Amino acid sequence: MKKATYLTLLLCLFSLFTVCAQRKKATDMKIGGGNMEDSVRLQFDYTLNGKPYDYTLIEFGSHYCVPCRLMESVVDSVRATRPEVNIRFVDAAKEANACWLDYFRIDIIPQQVVMDRRGKTIFRHRGYIPYKELVEHFK
Numbered sequence: 001m002k003k004a005t006y007l008t009l010l011l012c013l014f015s016l017f018t019v020c021a022q023r024k025k026a027t028d029m030k031i032g033g034g035n036m037e038d039s040v041r042l043q044f045d046y047t048l049n050g051k052p053y054d055y056t057l058i059e060f061g062s063h064y065c066v067p068c069r070l071m072e073s074v075v076d077s078v079r080a081t082r083p084e085v086n087i088r089f090v091d092a093a094k095e096a097n098a099c100w101l102d103y104f105r106i107d108i109i110p111q112q113v114v115m116d117r118r119g120k121t122i123f124r125h126r127g128y129i130p131y132k133e134l135v136e137h138f139k
Contacts, residue, residue: 036103044086045119053086054117055138060101061110062093067128068110077131082138114138 042049044056059075061068079087090100092109100106104113114123114137123137 036099040103041119043119044115046086046117051086052084054084055082056086056088056113056115056119057134058088058090058100058104058113058115059110060090060092060104060106060113062091064093065109070128071110071112074129074131074134078135082135085138 046053057075057078059071061071063069075087075089078085090097092101092106104111108126110127112123112125112129112134113121114134116122125134
């Protein structure tokens with residue numbers, strides 16, 4: 001069982017490293033005419049944009065990563081029970097998402113970032129996290 005777990009972790013790391021090898025600095029990358037900091041603030045500062053959320057959960061993962069796929073049911077449960085949480089999935093294996101990985105300093109997947117209403121990071125976690133442990137950060 002341990003060999004399978006280590007192999008899975010290695011595969012997830014490999015998929016992330018292939019993306020990281022080709023990335024630019026997040027501050028150099030532009031999204032919609034602005035830089036990443038502006039983009040994050042405009043999307044996730046609900047005091048500015050008026051969206052009805054209290055929290056944001058960004059799940060960084062990949063569809064090729066077994067622990068990431070295990071997180072899908074946790075994220076689905078949060079989506080079903082917590083309407084005040086804006087949930088975003090960022091596929092770490094896609095080149096187009098490299099600026100998000102850089103900006104949030106994602107070095108391993110799966111990784112969760114929870115932000116408050118103002119778009120400030122209040123919690124980060126690497127790896128699988130059970131539903132009950134994750135929702136404690138939405139109080």
